[in-house]
Amino acid sequence: MKKLFLGFAAIAMTFTACGGQKSPDSIIGSWVMPIEGQPGKTQGIKIEEGGNASSINMATLVYKHWEQQGDDLYLTVKSIGNGIEIEGVDTLKIEKLTADSLVLNSNYGYMLRYARQK
Helix, strand or coil, X not given: CHHHHHHHHHHHHHHHHCCCCCCCCCCCEEEEEECCCCCCCEEEEEECHHHEEEEECCCCEEEEEEEXXXXXXXXXXXXXXXXXXXXXXXXXXXXXECCCEEEXXXXXXXXXXXXXXC
């Protein structure tokens, strides 16, 4: 946990050292994807400055923190489902990051394709 905290502190210091300005292709923001079988509905993740993260329209999957190291994105997540709570860290590879698109490759062999929520 100490190592994770130090990573968050490094991210915060880097952001502050850059004058607090984020580039158009910054990972900071709200990222959503369509919910299969529910037209017009989306779900996703909000990635905030300082290492905080939160879920968008996902009651059973709670994002808490994030850290980026190169092309790797680490998301601390708590799964709340079926009466069991499991907390862990998802490691995802950033395949694409633009001003309006984020594509992540999961450890489990599937791609997560997000659009920036305006």
